[in-house]
Amino acid sequence: MAQDLVDGLLIKARSHLPPPSEPLGKLSKRDRKGVAVIKLKNPPVNSLSLEVLTEFVISLEKLENDKTFRGVIVTSDCPGIFSAGLDLTEMCGKSQAHYAEFWRAVQELWLRLYLSNLVLIAAINGVSPAGGCLISLTCDYRVLADNPKYNIGLNETLLGVVAPSWFKDTLVNTVGHRTAERALQLGLLFPPAEALRVGMVDQVVPEDQVHSTALSVMAQWLAVPDHARQLTKSLMRKPTADRLVKQRDADIQYFLQFVSRDSIQKSLRMYLDKLRQKKG
Numbered sequence: 001m002a003q004d005l006v007d008g009l010l011i012k013a014r015s016h017l018p019p020p021s022e023p024l025g026k027l028s029k030r031d032r033k034g035v036a037v038i039k040l041k042n043p044p045v046n047s048l049s050l051e052v053l054t055e056f057v058i059s060l061e062k063l064e065n066d067k068t069f070r071g072v073i074v075t076s077d078c079p080g081i082f083s084a085g086l087d088l089t090e091m092c093g094k095s096q097a098h099y100a101e102f103w104r105a106v107q108e109l110w111l112r113l114y115l116s117n118l119v120l121i122a123a124i125n126g127v128s129p130a131g132g133c134l135i136s137l138t139c140d141y142r143v144l145a146d147n148p149k150y151n152i153g154l155n156e157t158l159l160g161v162v163a164p165s166w167f168k169d170t171l172v173n174t175v176g177h178r179t180a181e182r183a184l185q186l187g188l189l190f191p192p193a194e195a196l197r198v199g200m201v202d203q204v205v206p207e208d209q210v211h212s213t214a215l216s217v218m219a220q221w222l223a224v225p226d227h228a229r230q231l232t233k234s235l236m237r238k239p240t241a242d243r244l245v246k247q248r249d250a251d252i253q254y255f256l257q258f259v260s261r262d263s264i265q266k267s268l269r270m271y272l273d274k275l276r277q278k279k280g
C-alpha cells in the first residue's frame with residue numbers, strides 16, 4: 001500500500017481519489033510511523049450509506065493486511081459532524097434485497113472494527129448519533145472535542161426503531177449495564193461532559209487538540225507488544241462478536257421484517273421529513 005496512507009486516508013462516497021497529505025501533529029516521525037488516518041467524508045453529514053460502509057471495510061482490510069500499519073485514527077472531514085449514523089434513505093422505500101445487502105454491510109463493518117488487530121482511536125470531532133456513535137464505540141479509545149453541540153449516543157428509540165442486540169452489547173461493554181439501559185431506552189445523546197462522566201468517551205479535550213491527543217494516546221497503545229495486546233483485545237471482544245457471527249443471517253432476516261413494517265417505514269419517513277423541514 002502506498003506510503004502516503006500514513007498521512008491520511010479519505011473515505012469518500014463518490015470518489016477514489018488518492019488521499020491528500022495531512023500534518024500529523026507534534027509527534028516525532030518515529031511515533032507517527034505505522035499510523036493511518038481514516039477520515040470519513042460523505043457530506044453533508046457523513047451518513048453511512050452502503051457505499052461508505054463498503055469503502056470503509058475495504059480500507060480497513062487493506063490496512064489490516066499491510067504490516068506497515070499498527071494503528072488507525074478514525075475521524076471526520078465534515079466540520080462539526082463525526083457521522084450522522086446509518087443513512088436513513090437506505091432504509092426507506094427500498095427492496096428487500098437492498099435492505100439485506102445494506103444490513104450485511106453494517107454487520108461487516110462492525111465486525112471488522114470491533115475485532116480489528118489494529119489499535120483504533122476515535123478522534124470525534126463532531127456530533128455522533130446512533131451508527132456514528134457505534135463506530136466510535138468499536139474503537140479502543142475515544143477522544144471527543146469539547147463542544148456542547150457534539151452530542152454522542154445511541155438515539156435509535158427516538159426514531160421509533162430498536163438498536164440491535166450487538167449495538168446494545170457494544171454499549172454495555174463500554175459503559176456498563178445500567179447506564180446502557182437508561183441511555184438506550186431514552187435514546188440519550190450525551191454532551192461531552194456527560195459522555196465523559198458515564199464512560200461513553202475516554203477523554204474530552206479542546207477542539208484543536210483532538211487530533212494531537214489521539215496521536216499521543218496512539219503512541220501509548222503502540223508501546224505495548226502487538227501480539228499480547230491483540231490477544232487480550234480478542235479475549236475481551238470475541239464472545240460479543242461471536243454472538244453476531246453465529247446468527248448473522250437470522251439478524252438480517254429480523255432486520256428485513258422490522259424495517260419492512262409499515263409502521264417502521266412511517267416512523268423513518270417522518271423522522272427524515274422532520275430533519276428536512278428543520279431548515280424552514
Ligand SMILES: CCCCCCC/C=C/C(=O)SCCNC(=O)CCNC(=O)[C@H](O)C(C)(C)COP(=O)(O)OP(=O)(O)OC[C@H]1O[C@@H](n2cnc3c(N)ncnc32)[C@H](O)[C@@H]1OP(=O)(O)O
Pocket residue numbers: 044045047081083084085086087088089127129130131132155156159161162163164254255258259272275276277278279
Ligand atoms: C432490527 C433493526 C432495526 C433498525 C436499527 C437501525 C439502527 C439505526 C442506526 C442509525 O444510525 S439511524 C440514524 C440516526 N441518526 C440520527 O438520528 C441523526 C439525524 N441527523 C441529525 O440529527 C442532523 O442531521 C445532524 C447530524 C445533527 C446534522 O445537523 P445539520 O443541521 O448540520 O444538518 P441537517 O440539515 O439536519 O441535515 C443535512 C441533510 O442531511 C440529511 N440527513 C441527516 N442525517 C441523515 C441520516 N442519518 N441519513 C440520511 N440523511 C440524513 C438531512 O435530512 C438533510 O437532508 P436535506 O434536507 O439536505 O435533503
